[in-house]
Amino acid sequence: MQAIDPAELEAQTGGDADLAREVLELFAGQCRSILPRLADPALPRAQRADLAHTLKGSAAGVGAIHVRALAPAPGRCRSTTSRPRSRGRWRRSRRRAPDGVAQCGDRSGTGV
Secondary structure: OOOOOHHHHHHHHOOOHHHHHHHHHHHHHHHHHHHHHHOOOOOOHHHHHHHHHHHHHHHHHHOOHHHHHHOOOHHHOOOOOOOHHHHHHHHHHHHHHHHHHHHHHHHHOOOO
8 A cells, every 4th residue: 555646646746746856845744743742642632633634634735645534523522531532543554654744745845
């Protein structure tokens, strides 16, 4: 399973390789920043909802269809102690995130 759908990335960037590289670098940075905070049960629900919305939009912009599908709708972010299924989904997505970030670096040629 590819972390980034090349056809979706090409469609989003109009086939511009420099633009693709730039958005992949931005997405990789956002993943490294957002995923740990999104899993923090101490973070208020509204902040986690904003983070999920940001990640979902960024994922759509680079063709990260699996991340986009995993990101909960903004109103569905709850405490991880009250939503064990959500906690499991995010644990799995956090384990997959390094592969996606690595693939972003491979595609961008920057080693991000």
